Amino acid sequence: MKVALESNAFFMGVEYLAVFCCGLVGGLAAVRKQYDLFAILVIAWLTALGGGILRDVLLEVPPVGITDRWSVVTALVSGIAIAIVHPEINKLKWSMITLDALALGLFAVNGTAKAMYLGTSGMTAGFLGMATALGGGLTRDILLNDVPMIIRDKHWYAVPSAIGCVCTVFVCKGRMAGLLDAEQEIGLDVLIIVLIVGMRLASVIYNIKFPGAVERHN
Amino acid sequence: MKVALESNAFFMGVEYLAVFCCGLVGGLAAVRKQYDLFAILVIAWLTALGGGILRDVLLEVPPVGITDRWSVVTALVSGIAIAIVHPEINKLKWSMITLDALALGLFAVNGTAKAMYLGTSGMTAGFLGMATALGGGLTRDILLNDVPMIIRDKHWYAVPSAIGCVCTVFVCKGRMAGLLDAEQEIGLDVLIIVLIVGMRLASVIYNIKFPGAVERHN
Amino acid sequence: MKVALESNAFFMGVEYLAVFCCGLVGGLAAVRKQYDLFAILVIAWLTALGGGILRDVLLEVPPVGITDRWSVVTALVSGIAIAIVHPEINKLKWSMITLDALALGLFAVNGTAKAMYLGTSGMTAGFLGMATALGGGLTRDILLNDVPMIIRDKHWYAVPSAIGCVCTVFVCKGRMAGLLDAEQEIGLDVLIIVLIVGMRLASVIYNIKFPGAVERHN
Helix, strand or coil: CCCHHHCCHHHHHHHHHHHHHHHHHHHHHHHHCCCEHHHHHHHHHHHHHHHHHHHHHHHCCCCHHHHCHHHHHHHHHHHHHHHHHHHHHHHCHHHHHHHHHHHHHHHHHHHHHHHHHCCCCHHHHHHHHHHHHHHHHHHHHHHCCCCCHHHHCCECCHHHHHHHHHHHHHHHHHHHCCCCCHHHHHHHHHHHHHHHHHHHHHHHHCCCECCECCCCCC | CCCHHHCCHHHHHHHHHHHHHHHHHHHHHHHHCCCEHHHHHHHHHHHHHHHHHHHHHHHCCCCHHHHCHHHHHHHHHHHHHHHHHHHHHHHCHHHHHHHHHHHHHHHHHHHHHHHHHCCCCHHHHHHHHHHHHHHHHHHHHHHCCCCCHHHHCCECCHHHHHHHHHHHHHHHHHHHCCCCCHHHHHHHHHHHHHHHHHHHHHHHHCCCECCECCCCCC | CCCHHHCCHHHHHHHHHHHHHHHHHHHHHHHHCCCEHHHHHHHHHHHHHHHHHHHHHHHCCCCHHHHCHHHHHHHHHHHHHHHHHHHHHHHCHHHHHHHHHHHHHHHHHHHHHHHHHCCCCHHHHHHHHHHHHHHHHHHHHHHCCCCCHHHHCCECCHHHHHHHHHHHHHHHHHHHCCCCCHHHHHHHHHHHHHHHHHHHHHHHHCCCECCECCCCCC
């Protein structure tokens, strides 16, 4: 069974857009640190496709990030683009946060669905969805020697993706049990992505944070 | 053939205890750096199960750390626990060092044995045992952007696990050659763990260090 | 079909020399940071064989770096050697840069060829060749908590290996299509390595740098 959101041209287009946005976000981090063009390309490629590579290594299937021509081309083009238009992208702060949230949602849903349709358990699929969504940014931050954003960011970033992965597991189970048809699955998947984007943006806009350890005095 | 120390309820219990302790140690590092609850959970989970994931990726089998329900639950519970009881755990310095050493020993022995029974050579099994024992702490320190403890710690940490892995290879070979029965294998495995814990604790208590490069003047 | 440069004793010797040199370079970084002997061994081993491990994990074949006895022995001997002769090696700056460039070239060509003969597409083989050439240094720098050299080094380092990998893909395709015989393949492979070494050295000697992002004012 195919991943629902890769079943038609529109959703494939959205996926390439997500790869492109992730590449821009990653490449911009390299531009800011004044690395050379090759480093910008490597960081853009790994931010965009590193999550999928991580998922595919854990799933023991050939990694999309080094085998799918158009994904690779999209990621590299995003690296070249950001090397040229970085001042403009820098100003688009909110657009970038929104597009990054969109990519987070899309990667979470598609990563989870891909694992489910390869026959993993729901729990494993949830982990793999999160690996897909968060792995790219993780790789970028490790290469740039920063504490990864999923650890450091006080706003909701990993949490919405986790919630989205869990929801996707139930949608896939419903589809595999015949309770949902293809269109309903797509509808629910889109709803989950909207939910993830909404939670991420609400957290940044209203400065909503996830609690830390229980504060207690020694 | 099954891994000897996973053959009965008592040793399975010890293994979950080791996972739990590793999770506490990892989560505590995240609590100290004041990250949020989600980061604490991620770090606890990866410290506890990241070594096994590394081993399983190198062995090309489905990673326990994302497929075994009870291991995952144990790791996540340890993350929640440390978020609440961190002041108490902080005070238990020696208990924690001992439990961490116990986990080091158990993961080294079980990781090596798992690889041996999957048919790898002794050398490969030794490397995989060390990956199991050291991989969790490695992942934690990379995520927290510290130099990994296996590189940084001047006291014996990796060395006892390496010695333990080599011993385990010989015990497994003896068992596979029919020279040892199941009980003798368990007995020797327990002895190896005691040896690893003993070396680690002796090194910390008596401040025994491993030499560095030969000191010479240019 | 075998990897051309592993087809006779001379080239196998060159490969072990490359492993040994990488181990020296890696171990030296650990010696400079005053880590203990075990850390020096781990870093030497991972610098020498980490690239191949990365390639083999992505290819889903048993990693050479934990299964091939002589590669492992060579890497560990290089770690022990550097712990003793580090003051001498420290003075051999140009020899080391040359030997490191030789290893870069050899790993790029052999990594790409290994992937091609396992049946990957040219693009995937190119990525895997670069993973082989660059993965070892990457692992070393992540463990030592530095920004990886492939990101940080302003001189040509990753770029010559990328060009070499692309050339190797075409040579392998020529060989597989029957346009080249074994000797011609070896000749061209050697030529590619000379090209990579030449580009790397020229870049360091004449201070040739790769451009960064387009400089523009906001």
